[in-house]
Amino acid sequence: MKRLAFLLYVLLFTVTAVTIAQDTPTISEKTKGFEKQEGYFTYYWDDTNGKVWLEIDKYDTEFLYVNSLTAGVGSNDIGLDRNQLGDNRVVYFERRGPKVLMVQPNYSYRAITDNQKEKQSVRDAFANSVLWGFKVAAEEDGKVLVDMTSFLMRDAHGVSNVLQRNKEGSYSVDESRSVLYREATMNFPENTEFEATLTFTGNKPGRQVRSVTPTADAITVRQHHSFVRLPDDDFEPRKFDPRAGYFGISYQDYSTPISESIDKRFITKHRLKKKNPDAEMSEPVEPIVYYLDPGTPEPVRSALLDGTRWWNQAFEAAGYKDAFQVKMLPDSAHPMDVRYNMINWVHRSTRGWSYGSSVVDPRTGEIIKGHVLLGSLRVRQDYLLAEGLLSPYKEGVNFDEDNPMLEMGLARIRQLSAHEVGHTLGLAHNFAASTNNRASVMDYPAPKVGIKKDSTLDLSKAYDTGIGEWDKVTITYGYKDVRGLPSAEAALENVIEDAIDEGLLFISDRDARPAAGAHPKAHLWDNGKNAVDQLHHIMQVREIALQNFSESNIPTGTPMAKLEDTLVPMYLLHRFQIEGTVKLVGGLDYSYNLRGDSQKGPKPVADSTQRAALDAMLATLSPEALGMPDRILDLIPPRPLGYYDSRELFNSHTDPAFDPLGAAETAASMSAELLLNTNRAARLVDLEARNADNLGLGDMLDKLIKNTWQKKVGKGYEGALQNTINHVVLYEMIKLASHENASTQVKAITNLKLEALREWMKVKAEKGEAGAQRKASLLYGYRTLKQFKEKGDSFMPASPLSPPPGSPIGSGEVPHLECGLSE
Structure with missing residues (x-):
């Protein structure tokens, strides 16, 4: 009986499979009348039903999936900015019968070995994540077609969670008011880009939501999705050194000999090589190019271009000619296209931090896309600070030609652009730089205010005008071409030791924070070697x-x-x-x-x-x-x-x-x-x-x-x-x-x-x-x-009045998630 039952089961399964196969149309049949867009992943646009169909021809092939927010909410307090990067993950498609799964492997735990069984044992020990499941709608020549629409129309960026976490209301996607955004759905040989307009509806909107939306119970944004071919394996990861000033990736390698550390750490950096590695100074094989948001107005545009270009000084110190370049983003390009390193000019209703983020290959630490968000109110806050210092609006004075407030604001913007781009090059904050004669743009600089002999204030040297000595050191450590040297490790160690001998100190975030901080040289928004003397000066x-x-x-x-x-x-x-x-x-x-x-x-x-x-x-x-x-x-x-109180x-x-x-x-x-x-x-x-x-x-x-x-x-x-x-x-x-x-x-x-x-x-x-x-x-x-x-x-008596927002000077702090660090 058992054998008979088994045979009946096999027969039923076979008939069902044949029936399914017969009922599944070919891709050509299913997409008849659709607009075909070929690229990294071919997709089809169904204009009648407002759908996108994805043709999957690569199984078990890893690629990078990045989600982001193209059109934001506009409030610093909420934290949902225009062109804000979201998660970037290595994923692959896996075919399982009538389904295709999008799987994210777990790169935090690995076995770097040729032993496949050892690799598999690690993979099975730690969970993967299946991000989505697609139903096969058509099939042809080993390729399948799936409906991408639901995947693209979901809240991938976590807007609802952010609003709820900030007590701004309970919202969810309203499908009736959400559509695919065709203008930013594009295809290229190395990447496929999708975008959707999502409307979130809800109740009990918070104060910030009410302040930035025309109708507070309907918040409409755009979310972007990128499928990107992963880089080839011609990238050489560079060892993380806590003295070098870099962010990094880390993972545990279970194939490591017992006598060695299981923790592996590498810095995050762009790919850069010399055309001639034996030359002291050489052009790169491929330069690092950043693009500025064309929505940036003058004179800020010129200031941002100037400040960002400072980095070429550091790359020259590392032995490169014209390795770092800055251009305006072409009108035909999309800022979230992973091929473009971007500097975005972002508007908010309130002042806030600027950010330097990166799309990073988690396997190696290679930076694929640098992405900067600069708050547009920064320059206005510095202008206000200068107005307070100078008391400038005296009778008969005009600022048509010489405006010291504007000059101070633009000087700060130059420094800020260099700072945030520095994060996207892989660099961490160096809050000890102010004690080394402004040795790094990766510090938080306070405006240096001079006192003239007549007791008037001087802002002519408020901010620095170039890259610092520490910046040259850290770029050299991360980007120096060490091919052909007798010992790459010794060469990089020499870079650090030489900096130590010169008295250059690197101290980063946790050690510089004021509340419980103890380091006497690492501070935020300061100047000079001696903090006590500087406090007397500031007073x-x-x-x-x-x-x-x-x-x-x-x-x-x-x-x-x-x-x-x-x-x-x-x-x-x-x-x-x-x-x-x-x-x-x-x-x-x-x-x-x-x-x-x-x-x-x-x-x-x-x-x-x-x-x-x-x-x-x-x-x-x-x-x-x-x-x-x-x-x-x-x-x-x-x-x-009409002029109300504010925070x-x-x-x-x-x-x-x-x-x-x-x-x-x-x-x-x-x-x-x-x-x-x-x-x-x-x-x-x-x-x-x-x-x-x-x-x-x-x-x-x-x-x-x-x-x-x-x-x-x-x-x-x-x-x-x-x-x-x-x-x-x-x-x-x-x-x-x-x-x-x-x-x-x-x-x-x-x-x-x-x-x-x-x-x-x-x-x-x-x-x-x-x-x-x-x-x-x-x-x-x-x-x-x-x-x-x-x-x-x-028992606790009534607390004193709280201060208005302070940090940062010139705007409204962290995480390298920006890579995510802020300033």
Whole structure:
């Protein structure tokens, strides 16, 4: 019986298969009347039904699949920009009976060996991903036809997820309002490009969605899909070195001998070779060419071209002639076509980061497409900053021929274009470059503001005008043609060692971030070798700008309330430099050293330097620093009709009136929060434990209390400022004492100082030595600390006013996903 049942099953399966085969039309029959487009993958356009049919003739052949967003939403806060790259993945088509699967292999785990069984064991150990399944609609000569429409019309870019994550509403694709976008559906020998117009409908739209859409419950964008032939195997991956300044790829190779590391790391880079590898200087076999968005207006267009071309200086240092070129994108080209390295000029409703991304072959680290998004509001923010510094709109002055604000903005744009293109060449941030005489465009540069003998401000050298010495080093490491050299590894090691000998330091993102950062030389938005000296300089520049602040900071005919827009970046001009200076307190000097190289190990920042940094930080917590001239307070009225508050302005306790004490509260909070960071506090405990003469957490808290609460308080506005600063300090100390991430010793020391401060407040208030304002402040502080003592960590007083957005200067930060890094 079992044998009979088996024979019946085989017969039924055979008949079914024959029936299916007979019912499946040929590709010629199925596509009759369709428009055929030949290329990397041949596709057919069914205009009657608005469909695209794909002819698949390559099975188990890997290619690159890239999705992107061609037409975006237009809000920096939402993060869905025009021409934004999405995922890029190696995939292949696999035929399984009536289906074709799009499979993404797992390149994070490999076996680089000729042993096929060993390779298969790794492939079977880690999951692949099947991205889509297609039903075979026609078949002919070993090729099949599938309907691509549903694949192209889905939310491949994850727009719905982004909107929901940002609390901007719950949206999904409305098929009735979505169509294929034929104008950007194209075919070429090496790549096939598709695009779709998708409309997302939903409810409860968020504020940002409402601000950038004509009808908030219908968001229409365009998404792009690219199928790209993978590069040949004539690319030589280059070893990742943490000292060299590159992003990289990594994977685990399970065929590695047990005595060696299983982790393999290589840098991301473009393919570049010399025509003559033996020549000291040679043209490349194929240059790296970038294209600028033709939608970029002048004079920004020329500035971007100039700044991007700086990179040719670095490639010349690596031995290439004309290896890096920049051109305007031809009108016939599409910016998402993978054949074009792009610099896109992107508009948003709010200022924000710019990005340098890359399409990378995950097998080797080869960059296939560099892709830059430059926010168009950057130049306007720098212009605003220059207006605040110069107070330029004086009677009889015009800027028809000489406009220092525009020159500063364009200088920043040149540097920014070089910076973001640097990311797309494979380079990471180098935040120590400012201590090496602006050694890299991969730093975040603050405008260098000079002070003339007559105490006026000079912006003529605000930003650098070329590539830096570190940039030449890192391009040489990544792109130097080492073919024919006795030892490629030794040649590349020499590049790094020579840079170390020249004193060039490379420190990147995590170590430069301000909150818990400890490195004394790696900062964001700074200048100069000495952070303390630079903070003193910036405070002097700030004082001059505030003393000169007047109605001349805005053009004639502008509402006077707009003066606050210019005042904010002036009043908070020191906000970035305090982030660098505070890192010296509890700081640690170190490098990315390897065993055997010439770099030294980690060493605490000298105690004298730490104390100087603390004094400089405490100076920013004083009425002298945070007070505003009376003239300013008398200039700024409430906003008129049509000019509304924005997040770029100070938060306030006194709406609609301008709040000078609120501005001081904001600035004081920035300094105090940085000083009282949990990691910094723990390092101070550790440093004092090693050497009792070192600055410790208790010492720092004593100085902080002495320079705020225990400082003699003036009258009137000055006294109100001091009381405001004092309560900010109290809040930050309570936050540190109760922070879940603070160490027990940090909590113990901070609580001890707070208890002593509470008793001191009580005594001072009872003696009645101060006026009513001072006494009220002391009693409020005492009661606050009494509540904290009684309720413990569950109690937290009202937080200070939060500051308006700061970073980045000149726009609105990370991930190399941009490759995805931002600036």
